[in-house]
Amino acid sequence: MNHELKEIINQAVINQQKGLKNVLATVVHLEGSSYRKPGVRMLISEDLNSVGAVSGGCVEKEIIHRAKSVFADNKPKVITYDGRYKLGCEGILYVLIEPFLISNAFINQFSDANSKRETIKIESHFTKENEAFGNFGSVVTFNNKEQFVFSDHFNFQHKKEVDVYTQILQPRFRLIIIGGEHDAVKLCKVAATLGWEIDVITCVKDSKQLKDFPGANSVVGDSPESIQFKNIEENTAIVIMNHSYVQDLKYVVKLSEYTPKYIGVLGAPNRRERLFNELFDFVPDLSDTFLDNIYTPAGLHIGAQTPEEIAVSIVAEILSVIREKKPFSLRNLTGKINN
Known part of the structure; x- marks a missing residue:
């Protein structure tokens, strides 16, 4: 899924150059079964356009709608989507929606890691609740131990009473x-x-x-x-x-x-x-x-x-x-x- 993240980052850069805010939606937990698994992401821009997908297309509209509050107050949140009665997938998705502002330093590190075909670790902090607010967000760690977050308000050192979804992104096949x-x-x-x-x-x-x-x-x-x-x-x-x-x-x-x-x-x-x-x-x-x-x-x-x-x-x-x-x-x- 490295290529999906790359597409999201490229679009986020374009949006930032246009003066548009971005939020990142990540499936961080799944109860039951679903079309796609934890670790999938989508980018939503302030004009409510999106890149990427977290399902077969049924969940995305709901996430875009519920992401509006994050644009308004810059507060990350966790939402759930119960697909048992809507998708026929018999699963409940937990989705972290967080502000997504990327720096030039992050872009350089990400490009360097991709050119060297290195793995990338992403840890997403969340809680298994619906419409929950707190110290949520994602931290990216590269092989050289450099770490980046996407919001100044997220303190990834403080892990009290939160769950952490860890994903190791392999280089593109x-x-x-x-x-x-x-x-x-x-x-x-x-x-x-x-x-x-x-x-x-x-x-x-x-x-x-x-x-x-x-x-x-x-x-x-x-x-x-x-x-x-x-x-x-x-x-x-x-x-x-x-x-x-x-x-x-x-x-x-x-x-x-x-x-x-x-x-x-x-x-x-x-x-x-x-x-x-x-x-x-x-x-x-x-x-x-x-x-x-x-x-x-x-x-x-x-x-x-x-x-x-x-x-x-x-x-x-x-x-x-x-x-x-x-x-x-x-x-x-x-x-x-x-x-």
């Missing part, structure tokens, strides 16, 4: 796409809608640029012989789609020096055995773990035919791997979805 053809562009677009950080590697002789891959963080020309991967062991997936078996093999050999959790290779099923056999020719001591992390052909078997559908199947497979879930239809599920 990273997708490395190796390839520069039409289908790579489609995969980039689909992954970008999820807020992933996308880096594209094309052939050195390829003339592709950043503008050719909407949503990408970077586009570079490189080769398997010269490329050096960094920080790909965690929170990263790699999809190889060169449409060249030789280039695909070279990249997989290069990746054997690392331990990424997902390596997808586009291609026909009959290439898999050949790829694995030739891998051992180049890297005889390959581990079973590395081989288990290679998914070829990349994607789930959902009948995908177009480049867009194939992109969806690949993204779905990546999610199933990193979330450690075996794909099946939710209609066969009994119990909670997000277990």
Whole structure:
């Protein structure tokens, strides 16, 4: 959810430049079940426009309405929303609504943490009551121990008689796409809608640029012989789609020096055995773990035919791997979805 917070911060800066106040609404506790879980946020500006969502769309109007008092008196509050009779979700949401004023120092720290792919801790102080007022608010702690609050009236050192919801925001999930053809562009677009950080590697002789891959963080020309991967062991997936078996093999050999959790290779099923056999020719001591992390052909078997559908199947497979879930239809599920 790091990308959601980034979107909120970007909009808050724009609103502040326009002279508009902001408040931040955070789901800090849940009793029962709901569409989304604690830690989700939405930004509301003084003109009652909003960014982000804390549900499927049913709760937001109520939160905007009840946030008006925070704009009027700058006093944070906690509200509840009982979805058992409105959403059919059988849950009660506890939402912290607090003034949201961000400083340039915070923006610099946040940008630096994102560029370094560091985790961010957010602690939200609240109470499990409806329409409750008190010493409520959120404190953000960065890896360098710098701490920030969004209101001068909030004293986070004083924790008496309050609950604290703690959230560790991981850096944005990273997708490395190796390839520069039409289908790579489609995969980039689909992954970008999820807020992933996308880096594209094309052939050195390829003339592709950043503008050719909407949503990408970077586009570079490189080769398997010269490329050096960094920080790909965690929170990263790699999809190889060169449409060249030789280039695909070279990249997989290069990746054997690392331990990424997902390596997808586009291609026909009959290439898999050949790829694995030739891998051992180049890297005889390959581990079973590395081989288990290679998914070829990349994607789930959902009948995908177009480049867009194939992109969806690949993204779905990546999610199933990193979330450690075996794909099946939710209609066969009994119990909670997000277990």
